[in-house]
Amino acid sequence: xxxxxxxxxxxxxxxxxxxxxxxxxxxxxxxxxxxxxxxxxxxxxxxxxxxxxxxxxxxxxxxxxxxxxxxxxxxxxxxxxxxxxxxxxxxxxxxxxxxxxxxxxxxxxxxxxxxxxxxxxxxxxxxxxxxxxxxxxxxxxxxxxxxxxxxxxxxxxxxxxxxxxxxxxx
Amino acid sequence: xxxxxxxxxxxxxxxxxxxxxxxxxxxxxxxxxxxxxxxxxxxxxxxxxxxxxxxxxxxxxxxxxxxxxxxxxxxxxxxxxxxxxxxxxxxxxxxxxxxxxxxxxxxxxxxxxxxxxxxxxxxxxxxxxxxxxxxxxxxxxxxxxxxxxxxxxxxxxxxxxxxxxxxxxxxxxxxxxxxxxxxxxxxxxxxxxxxxxxxxxxxxxxxxxxxxxxxxxxxxxxxxxxxxxxxxxxxxxxxxxxxxxxxxxxxxxxxxxxxxxxxxxxxxxxxxxxxxxxxxxxxxxxxxxxxxxxxxxxxxxxxxxxxxxxxxxxxxxxxxxxxxxxxxxxxxxxxxxxxxxxxxxxxxxxxxxxxxxxxxxxxxxxxxxxxxxxxxxxxxxxxxxxxxxxxxxxxxxxxxxxxxxxxxxxxxxxxxxxxxxxxxxxxxxxxxxxxxxxxxxxxxxxxxxxxxxxxxxxxxxxxxxxxxxxxxxxxxxxxxxxxxxxxxxxxxxxxxxxxxxxxxxxxxxxxxxxxxxxxxxxxxxxxxxxxxxxxxxxxxxxxxxxxxxxxxxxxxxxxxxxxxxxxxxxxx
Ligand SMILES: Cc1ncc(C[n+]2csc(CCOP(=O)(O)OP(=O)(O)O)c2C)c(N)n1
Ligand SMILES: [Mg+2]
Numbered sequence: 001x002x003x004x005x006x007x008x009x010x011x012x013x014x015x016x017x018x019x020x021x022x023x024x025x026x027x028x029x030x031x032x033x034x035x036x037x038x039x040x041x042x043x044x045x046x047x048x049x050x051x052x053x054x055x056x057x058x059x060x061x062x063x064x065x066x067x068x069x070x071x072x073x074x075x076x077x078x079x080x081x082x083x084x085x086x087x088x089x090x091x092x093x094x095x096x097x098x099x100x101x102x103x104x105x106x107x108x109x110x111x112x113x114x115x116x117x118x119x120x121x122x123x124x125x126x127x128x129x130x131x132x133x134x135x136x137x138x139x140x141x142x143x144x145x146x147x148x149x150x151x152x153x154x155x156x157x158x159x160x161x162x163x164x165x166x167x168x169x170x
Numbered sequence: 171x172x173x174x175x176x177x178x179x180x181x182x183x184x185x186x187x188x189x190x191x192x193x194x195x196x197x198x199x200x201x202x203x204x205x206x207x208x209x210x211x212x213x214x215x216x217x218x219x220x221x222x223x224x225x226x227x228x229x230x231x232x233x234x235x236x237x238x239x240x241x242x243x244x245x246x247x248x249x250x251x252x253x254x255x256x257x258x259x260x261x262x263x264x265x266x267x268x269x270x271x272x273x274x275x276x277x278x279x280x281x282x283x284x285x286x287x288x289x290x291x292x293x294x295x296x297x298x299x300x301x302x303x304x305x306x307x308x309x310x311x312x313x314x315x316x317x318x319x320x321x322x323x324x325x326x327x328x329x330x331x332x333x334x335x336x337x338x339x340x341x342x343x344x345x346x347x348x349x350x351x352x353x354x355x356x357x358x359x360x361x362x363x364x365x366x367x368x369x370x371x372x373x374x375x376x377x378x379x380x381x382x383x384x385x386x387x388x389x390x391x392x393x394x395x396x397x398x399x400x401x402x403x404x405x406x407x408x409x410x411x412x413x414x415x416x417x418x419x420x421x422x423x424x425x426x427x428x429x430x431x432x433x434x435x436x437x438x439x440x441x442x443x444x445x446x447x448x449x450x451x452x453x454x455x456x457x458x459x460x461x462x463x464x465x466x467x468x469x470x471x472x473x474x475x476x477x478x479x480x481x482x483x484x485x486x487x488x489x490x491x492x493x494x495x496x497x498x499x500x501x502x503x504x505x506x507x508x509x510x511x512x513x514x515x516x517x518x519x520x521x522x523x524x525x526x527x528x529x530x531x532x533x534x535x536x537x538x539x540x541x542x543x544x545x546x547x548x549x550x551x552x553x554x555x556x557x558x559x560x561x562x563x564x565x566x567x568x569x570x571x572x573x574x575x576x577x578x579x580x581x582x583x584x585x586x587x588x589x590x591x592x593x594x595x596x597x598x599x600x601x602x603x604x605x606x607x608x609x610x611x612x613x614x615x616x617x618x619x620x621x622x623x624x625x626x627x628x629x630x631x632x633x634x635x636x637x638x639x640x641x642x643x644x645x646x647x648x649x650x651x652x653x654x655x656x657x658x659x660x661x662x663x664x665x666x667x668x669x670x671x672x673x674x675x676x677x678x679x680x681x682x683x684x685x686x687x688x689x690x691x692x693x694x695x696x697x698x699x700x701x702x703x704x705x706x707x708x709x710x711x712x713x714x715x716x717x718x719x720x721x722x723x724x725x726x727x728x729x730x731x732x733x734x735x736x737x738x739x740x741x742x
Contacts, residue, residue: 010356013305018297025298055483062480068302068322071356 002031003057004049004083004153007064008072011037011044015069019046022064028052032085032150043071047152080156086149087131088113090121092142101141108134119144174347180309180340181210184273185217187316190348193217193244195235195601197228201248202288203275206340220601220630223622225252227594229259230620232270234598236263237581238556238606240393242323243270243598249277250288253334254295258588260330261299265585266414267391269328271319278338279307293334301329309342314349321352326359327478328391359477363494363502371449371473371490372506375405378447378471380516383407384430384459387414387584388452388476394497395419395577398451401504406513408520410438412453413569417580421573422553427520431459432722433566436733437523439720442467443728444519450474452496455485456585457725465727475499527720527733529570538686538712540564540639544571547609547637550695555607556581556599560592560616563645566718568611578603590619593636597623600632607635607699614640614668624678627705635698636680636707638671642714649717653732665714675707686711 009015016035023030031049038045052060057075064073091101098120105112105122108130114121124134128151135146172178172186184207188196196219200208211219222228225247232243247256253274263270277286293305302322304315312335319331375381389398395418402409402425409419410427419426427438442448448470453459455474460466463486472488474481475496482491492499531541544567547557553575559565559582574580581599583591596610617638627634642665651659675682681704683694691710698706721732 013307014293014297014303017294021297059480059484066478066480068354068357 001054001077002049002051003075003077004047004081004151005057005061005064006074006076006153007046007048007070008038009044009046010069010071011042012069016044016046018067018069019048019064022067023048023050026060026063028060032148034150034152036152045152047150049151074155076153076155081153082156083127083151083153084125085128085131085151086123086125087135088121088123088147089135089138090114090119090144090146091138092144093118093120094141097141101138104134104137110134172346175345177343178346179206179210179343180312180335181206183309183312183344183346184316184335184340185210185214186346187313187348188244189216191242191316191320193242195220196244196246197222197231197235197598198246199225199228199248199252201252201275203249203252203277203337204246204273204335204340206337207246207275207335219246220597220626222594222597223625224620225255226259226590227597227620227623227626229256229263229270229272230588230591230594231598231601231623231626232272233259233263233266233268233591234558234581234595235602236268236270236598237595238578238599239602240391240578241269241602242320243268245270245272247272247274248288249275249292250290252288253292254290257295257299258586260296260332262583262586262588262591263330264299264301266583267328267387268330269323270330271323272330272332274332274334276305276334276336279336280338282336292332296332299330300332303332303334305334306336306339309339309344312339312344313346317349318352318354322354322357326357327388327481360479360493361477361495361498363475363492363499365502367490367492368499368502369506371492372503372508374447374471374473374490375407375449375503376507376509376511378511379513380445381407381447381449381511381513382441382445382470383409384412384442384448384450384453385409385415385418386412386451386453387418388496389415389418390577392452392477392495392497393577394500397497397500397504401500404504405507405510406517407449407511408441408513408517410434410441412456412459413582413584414580415453416569417574417577420553420575422575425517429569431456432461432724433570433718433720435529435570436527436720436731437520439722439728439731440523441520443469445470448472450476450488451500452476454481457485460486461722462725462727465729531716533688536688538688538691538710539716540567540641540710540712541571542688543637543639543691543710543712544568544611546691546695547611548572550692550699551607551609555579555609556596556603558582558592558596558599558608558610560612561587561589561646562613562616563641563649563716563718564611564613564639566646570718589613589616592616593627594620594623596634596636597626597630597632600627600634608633609635609637611637611639613645614638614642614664614671615644617671618669621674624675624680624705628679631704633702634705636675636705638707638709640668640671640709640711641716642668645716646718648715652715652717653721654723671707671709680705680707682707682709684709684711
C-alpha cells in the first residue's frame with residue numbers, strides 16, 4: 001500500500017541523506033521525495049511517498065524517528081490531508097492541435113509556461129491523480145518530457161506546532 | 171587545564187573536551203591528517219594513548235574498554251585507510267550497542283570531494299552503522315560536537331558515534347567553551363516507563379503460572395543486575411539470558427537457565443516454548459534467539475521492556491510494550507508487585523528438563539575437548555573473570571560452560587559475529603579493569619585475524635591470559651558444512667596451514683605454552699593465572715571436528731532441536 005510520510009528534519013549537512021539512506025537500508029523504494037523549508041528556518045520538511053505493509057511502515061516510521069536529526073515523523077496515510085504536486089509537461093504540438101491542448105490546459109486549470117511552434121509546456125498543479133489524468137490526456141499528442149515535483153502534503157485542520165519532543169512512546 | 175574563553179587551536183580544544191569527558195584512554199594510530207593532534211598529544215598528561223597495530227584493533231579495544239567499564243571508549247585514527255580500517259569495529263559496536271566515539275582525521279575542508287590523498291568519505295561510509303556521525307566543518311563547532319558525540323554515544327540505547335575532523339579545523343583557532351547542556355530536539359530518550367503499563371505487567375506476572383524472564387544485554391548496560399537479582403529471587407522467577415545477557419544474572423544461581431536460542435540449553439528453550447508469561451528485559455528477539463518466529467514462544471503473554479522503541483514489535487509482536495530504561499522499569503515493577511506468583515511446580519518442571527537433557531561431552535576417551543577447558547577455566551576463576559571470546563564454536567561453548575557470576579564480564583561479538591574481536595577487546599578490558607583477571611579465548615582461525623595486537627598486549631605488559639582453542643578448523647563453519655552442506659568441507663581445514671602458535675607467541679615476546687592433554691590443563695591454567703605483570707599464551711589443541719549441541723538450526727523451531735551428532739563417523 002502507498003504511504004505518504006512527512007518528516008521534519010534539521011536542515012543541516014547530511015540530514016536529508018540520513019533519511020534517504022534509511023529507506024535504501026531497510027529495502028524501501030522511494031516513489032517520490034520532496035524537500036523544502038518550513039516556518040522555522042533551521043527545520044525542513046521532507047515528504048516521501050513509499051510503498052509497504054502497514055506494520056512494516058509503522059516500524060519504519062519508528063526507525064526514522066530514532067534518527068538524531070529527525071524531529072517529527074508522521075505517516076499521513078489514513079488521516080485527512082492536503083496533497084499537492086506540480087508537473088511540467090512538454091508536449092509536441094501537431095499541426096492544428098494547439099487549440100485542443102489549450103482546452104485541456106484550461107480544464108485542468110493549468111498554465112502554458114513555454115511555447116514554440118513545435119512544442120508547448122503545460123504546468124499543472126493538484127493532487128497526484130489529477131496530474132496523472134492531465135498527462136494521460138496530453139499523451140495523445142506525444143509527450144517530449146515530464147518533470148514532477150513529488151508530493152508535498154499537510155494534515156488538514158488546525159496547525160500542529162512543531163513540537164520540541166519526539167513522540168517516542170508506542 | 172585551559173580556561174574557558176581562551177583562544178585555542180582545534181587540537182587543544184580536542185584534548186580539553188576529552189578532559190571534560192574524563193577520558194582515560196585513547197586507542198589510536200597516527201597518520202598525516204591527525205599529526206597536529208598527535209603533536210599536542212605528546213604533552214598531554216591526563217590521559218593515556220594506546221598505540222594499537224591496526225585500526226580495527228583500536229575499535230575493538232575501545233569496545234572492550236566500554237563493555238568492561240561502562241564508560242565511553244575512544245578511538246583516534248587518521249583519514250582514508252585509517253578511517254576505513256575502523257569500519258568493521260564500528261559496525262560491531264552498532265550491532266551490540268556499545269558506546270564508543272571514533273575520531274577520524276579528514277583532509278582539509280577545501281580538498282574534500284577532490285579525491286585528495288588519503289581521502290575517504292567516512293561519514294558517508296559509516297552512516298548506516300553509527301548511531302550518529304558528524305563532520306566538523308568549523309573549529310567553532312568542535313567543542314559542541316564532541317559534547318554531543320559523547321552524549322549520544324552513552325545515552326538511550328548506546329552506540330558508536332564518528333566525528334570526522336578535517337585537518338584545517340584542527341589547526342584553526344577559536345575561543346573555547348565547553349557546553350554544559352546538550353539539547354537535541356530530535357533526540358530525547360525515554361527513561362521512565364509508562365506507569366499504567368508497568369502496573370499491568372506486575373498484575374500479569376503475579377498471576378502467571380509459568381513466568382520466564384528473558385534477559386538481554388540491556389540489563390547489563392543499564393546497570394540493573396542488582397535490581398534483576400532481587401526481582402527474580404523475590405518472586406522466584408526463572409531467568410534465561412541471551413548471549414549478550416550472560417552475566418546479568420549469576421549463572422550459578424538455581425534460577426538461571428543459562429542461554430536460550432540456537433545453542434541455548436535444552437531446558438531454557440523448553441521453558442521459552444512452554445511459559446505463559448515472557449518478560450523480555452533489554453533484549454531484542456534476535457533471530458538467533460527466536461529461530462522461526464511463527465513457532466517461537468506461542469503460548470505466552472509477552473511483555474517487552476526496552477529503551478529503544480524500534481526494538482518493540484520489530485521481530486516478534488508483543489502484548490505489552492514498555493519503553494524505558496530497564497533500571498527504572500524494574501524498580502517500579504518490583505514496587506508494584508502486590509502478590510507473588512506460585513512458581514514451584516514450574517521450577518520443578520524446568521528441573522526435570524534439566525535432567526532430561528543436560529549439557530554433556532565425552533570425557534572418557536582421554537582426549538582434550540573445549541568444553542572441558544572452559545569448565546576448568548570457570549572453576550579456576552570462580553566464574554569471576556572477564557572472559558572475552560572470539561566467534562565460532564569456542565564462543566558457544568564458553569557461553570554454555572562458563573558460569574558468569576557478574577555483569578560486565580562476558581565480552582563477545584554477538585550481533586555482527588566479528589572474528590578477530592577477542593584479542594583487541596581483551597586489551598581494552600585489561601586497561602578498563604586492571605584489578606580483574608582478563609581472559610581472551612579465540613579459535614585458531616579468528617586468532618589470526620587480529621594477531622598483530624599481540625604486540626600491543628606485550629608492549630603494555632597487560633596480564634591477559636591469551637587462550638587459543640585450536641581445533642585445526644574453522645570449526646563453526648565446518649559444523650554447518652557437516653550438517654547442512656553435504657559434508658563438503660570447503661576451505662575450513664586449517665590443519666596443514668596453521669602456524670606454530672607457541673612460536674608465534676614467543677616471537678612477540680610472550681611466554682607461551684601448548685597442550686593436548688586434559689591432565690595438563692589445570693597446571694597450565696594455574697601457571698597462567700598466577701602471572702600478573704605480562705601476557706601469557708596457552709594453546710589448547712582440542713579434538714578436531716567436534717560439534718556444538720544442542721542446536722536449533724537457523725530459522726527452525728524448538729521441535730527441530732538437535733542434541734547430538736547424527737553421523738559419528740565424521741568425528742576426527
Ligand atoms: C570476519 C569474519 N569472517 C568470517 C566469519 C564466518 N565465520 C563464523 S565462525 C567461523 C569459524 C571460526 O573458526 P575459529 O576461529 O577457528 O573458531 P572455532 O569455530 O573453530 O571455534 C567463521 C569463518 C566471521 N564470523 N567473521
Ligand atoms: Mg577453530
